[in-house]
Amino acid sequence: MTDNPKGWKPGARRKAKIDALAQAAGQVQDAGTVADTPGVSLIASAWRRLRRDRVFLIGLTITVLFLLVALFAPLLAPHDPTARLLLDKVRPQSNPIPGPEPGFPLGADNVGRDLLSRLIVGSRQTLLVCVFATLFSLIGGLILGTLAGAFGGWIDSVVMRFVDIMLSIPSLLLAFSVAAMAARPSQWTVILAISIAYLPIFARLLRGSMLAQRHSDHVLAARALGVKQAPIIFRHMLPNSLGPVIVQATLVLATAVIDAxxxxxxxxxxxxxxQPEWGQMLGAAQKYIYDYPHLAFYPAACIILVAFGFTLMGESLREALDPKSRR
Known part of the structure; x- marks a missing residue:
């Protein structure tokens, strides 16, 4: 026969034993509280990791230096890049390329123009090409990706078949084909060609992100509450799908420099x-590549270094913003 005082319920008896044990221990006074700290956004959390990432900091340093040189190129260039200051020292037979001398640390080209000044000013042209090409391809990709991912159905099929056709052609070959159709080659034909070549990458990436957002809880809740299609797309689906697209834009900047x-x-x-540009300088140097390789080395080194900086930044951003690969 169990010991059960009159009127006690089994639950009350167990509670009394637990209270007695806690009182006897004399140690359980406060179970503790959870600190009331504000939540951290994805961008803030990514920045905390990025500022401790040496790879990202190296890429950021290279990119910032490139941007500063491009923005202040006219002030940094020691001479006018179009002035033939060393033309009197050009000897077509014996000395076609003047070497370094005081005031001209890298020497001059085949018509006596300062090589260092042309490299510095050429950074501005390279920056304009890669930034505008990436921007135009990003805008076009956002339009096509939003149409395909938000509406689906026959719109998705038509847009994606068009994107698949473009992706079946290598990007550099597609850019070359578009640029070759221009009646007069110019800087803007290069920008247009590169932007068309990279547009389908942004479109497919955004479309995949938006398809994942279509069936998310917050989108389903908005539809259940009767929110119209346009606010759902532009307030919920599109902002939450831009993370991978922004990361891809930093990587496209690197390849745009090389393709330009x-x-x-x-x-x-x-x-x-x-109007000097690094790729143009590289092409002009091929006549003297065997005897004067430095004419090709300096612009090629600038192209590789800038593309390397953008690549380091893009890879670090991808790892910081991707939950599956966070370190």
Whole structure:
């Protein structure tokens, strides 16, 4: 027969034993509280990791230096990049390329123009090409990706088949084909060609992100509450799908620098050498590559270094913003 005082319920008896044990221990006074700290956004959380990431900091340093040189190129260039200051020292037979001397640390080109000044001013042209090409391809990709991912159905099928056709052609070959159709090669033909070549990458990436958002809880809740289609797309689906697209834009900046230099090297860029550009300088140096390789080395090194900086930034951003690969 169990010991059960009159009128006690089994639950009350167990509670009394637990209270007695806690009182006897004399140690359980406060179970503790959870600190009331504000939540951290995805961007703030990513920045906390990025500022401790050496790879990102190296890429950021290279990119910032490139941007500063491009923005202040006219002030940083020691000489006018179009002035033939060393023309009197050019000897076509014996000395076609003047070497370094005081005031001209890298020497001059085949018509006596300061090589260092042309490299510095050429950074501005390279920056304009890669930034505008990435911006135009991003805008076009946002339009196509939003149409395909938000509406689906036949719109998705038509847009994606068009994107698949473009993706079936290598990006540099597609850019070369578009630039070759221009009646007059110019800097803007290079920008247009590169933006068309990279547009389908942004479109497919955004479309995949928006398809994942279509069936998320907050979108389903908004539809259940009777929110119209346009606010759901532009207030809920699109903002939450832009993370991978922004990361891809930093990676496209790196490849745009290389592709712009390639098109200019092939003669499809701005033919006016009074506006120096690294790819154009690289193409002009091929006549003297064996005897004066430094003419090709300096612009090639600038192209590689800038593309390397953008790549480091893009890879670090991808790892910081992707929950599956956070370190």
């Amino acid at each position: 230099a390639a098109l200019s090297f092939l003669g499809l860029g701005n033919p006016d050498d009074r």
